Amino acid sequence: xxxxxxxxxxxxxxxxxxxxxxxxxxxxxxxDVTKAESAYLALYSAGSIERFTGKTVEFNDxxxxxxxxxxSTFACTLNLVGLATExxxxxxxxxxxxELVFERDNLECFLSFASRFAEEFLNSGxxxxxxxxxxxxxxxxxxxxxxxxxxxxxxxxxxxxxxWFKAMLPSDLPQSRYWWLYKSKEQALQKPxxxxxxxxxxxxxxxSEERQVFAADSSYIINSGKLCSVSNEQELFIDWQxxxxxYVNFTISDSEGNQFLEEVTLEFFNDNVLIGEVFVDDGxxxxxxKNPVSTLEVKMNI
Numbered sequence: 001x002x003x004x005x006x007x008x009x010x011x012x013x014x015x016x017x018x019x020x021x022x023x024x025x026x027x028x029x030x031x032d033v034t035k036a037e038s039a040y041l042a043l044y045s046a047g048s049i050e051r052f053t054g055k056t057v058e059f060n061d062x063x064x065x066x067x068x069x070x071x072s073t074f075a076c077t078l079n080l081v082g083l084a085t086e087x088x089x090x091x092x093x094x095x096x097x098x099e100l101v102f103e104r105d106n107l108e109c110f111l112s113f114a115s116r117f118a119e120e121f122l123n124s125g126x127x128x129x130x131x132x133x134x135x136x137x138x139x140x141x142x143x144x145x146x147x148x149x150x151x152x153x154x155x156x157x158x159x160x161x162x163x164w165f166k167a168m169l170p171s172d173l174p175q176s177r178y179w180w181l182y183k184s185k186e187q188a189l190q191k192p193x194x195x196x197x198x199x200x201x202x203x204x205x206x207x208s209e210e211r212q213v214f215a216a217d218s219s220y221i222i223n224s225g226k227l228c229s230v231s232n233e234q235e236l237f238i239d240w241q242x243x244x245x246x247y248v249n250f251t252i253s254d255s256e257g258n259q260f261l262e263e264v265t266l267e268f269f270n271d272n273v274l275i276g277e278v279f280v281d282d283g284x285x286x287x288x289x290k291n292p293v294s295t296l297e298v299k300m301n302i
Contacts, residue, residue, distance in 0.1 A: 003164075003168060004052065004168040007048075007052070007168065008049065008052050008053070011045045011048045011049045011052070012045075012049065014041060014042070014045040015042050015045040015046055015049065015057070017031075018033070018038040018039070018041040018042035018045070019038075019042045019062070021033055021035075021038035021042075022035055022038040022039050022042060022067065022070070023062075034074070035070055036070045036071065036073040036074035037074045039067045039068075039070035039071040039074065040070075040071040040072075040074040040075055040110060042067070042071075043067060043068065043071045043110050043113055043114065044071075044106040044107070044109040044110040044113070045109075046109075046113050047108075047109030047110050047111075047112050047113035047114075048106070048109045050109075050112070050113060051109060051112070051169065051170065051173075052168075052169070054170070057113075064117050065117070065121065065128070065129060068114045068117060068118070068129055068132065068133075069128070069129065069132045071110060071114065072114070072132040072133055072135070072136055073132075075107060075110060075135075075136035075139075076135045076136055076139070078103065078107065078136075078139065079139075080100055080103060080104055080107070080139060080140075080143045081139065081142045081143050081146055081272070083100055084097060084100050084143065084146060084147075085146065087100070088151060088154065088198075089198060094154075094157065094158070094161070097154065097158060098158055098161055098162065101158050101162065101180045102162075104140065104143050104144075104180065105165075105178075105180065107136065107139075107140050108140065108177060108178065110136075111133065111136065111137060111140060114129070114133055115133065117129065118130045118133055142272065144179055145272060145273065146272055147179065147180075147183075148179055148183075149269075149272075149273070149274045150267075150269060150272060150274070152183070155179060155180070155183045156183050156184055158180060158183070159179070159180050159181065159182065159183035159184035160184045162180060162181070163184060165181075166181040169181070198297065198298070198300075236252060236253070236254060236260060236300075237252070237253050237254070237255070238250055238251070238252050238253075238298055238300075239251055239253075240296065240298075242289075242296075247286045247287065247288050247289070248268065248286060248287045248288075248289060248296070249285075249286045250266075250284070250285055250286065250287075250298075251283055251284050252264070252280075252283040252284075252300070253283060259282060259283030259284065260283040262281070263279070263280075263281040264279070264280060264281075264300050265277060265278070265279050265300070266278045266279075266280065266285070266287075266298055266300050267298070267300075268287055268289075268296065268297075268298055269296070269297045269298070270289070270291075270295065270296060271295055272297075275287075275289055275291075276288075276289065
């Protein structure tokens with residue numbers, strides 16, 4: 001039996017097991033799973049089967065609408081962005097991040113399956129399913145933005161690690177929805193070596209004369225597009241001040257208070273969204289922001 005056949009068999013078995021659990025409270029108690037979780041596990045398995053085979057999974061007399069609403073309730077609890085951010089900034093483990101990417105892939109299978117049904121109900125004037133899918137869909141998008149905008153180097157490394165999985169899937173899956181299958185193609189465009197240092201995200205005091213100082217939180221080195229080392233011990237600090245006219249003024253210094261004089265590019269993120277990029281070579285710079293800043297995180301490329 002091939003790897004693809006094994007995965008497909010696991011999907012069918014999971015679908016049968018968790019559909020049974022969704023219908024049978026005693027069985028749910030026996031295998032220690034909630035009704036919402038059993039619905040999610042069943043439906044992402046159905047979506048995976050449809051992706052592998054190109055054939056629609058039928059549910060006969062079951063209430064697919066109720067299944068999707070239950071599954072969406074569980075999907076909202078996954079917290080993929082929070083878990084990924086914690087791994088990157090504090091407990092870096094590429095294997096754990098790979099597991100989260102596979103969780104994101106499962107979520108995509110569920111969303112693809114559920115969206116097809118939601119469209120049918122929406123055409124009949126029923127928007128309840130669409131509303132139920134908004135939050136898990138938003139969480140999926142936030143996870144994608146985290147890696148596509150904020151940590152593309154790590155995204156490339158993760159994509160490289162799961163090319164074996166891509167080889168078993170249809171070749172026409174859209175890149176816009178499956179970055180983890182295609183991101184490795186960007187490896188050739190990476191600089192030969194770059195050190196990336198992140199400074200911890202923190203609430204920002206807008207319109208304040210007080211400067212806020214934060215230590216470097218983590219760093220990693222990319223060599224020819226591949227993640228080659230990680231460290232959480234940095235001796236760099238950045239302090240910033242958000243002014244009344246919408247500027248973020250910042251200074252980079254070492255533990256002795258000396259300005260950091262290397263050429264660096266800094267990327268500024270507000271709530272995980274890139275808001276600007278600044279090149280400096282003397283440790284001092286500023287960035288003008290169009291909207292109020294709530295949490296600020298800085299990624300520095302050396």
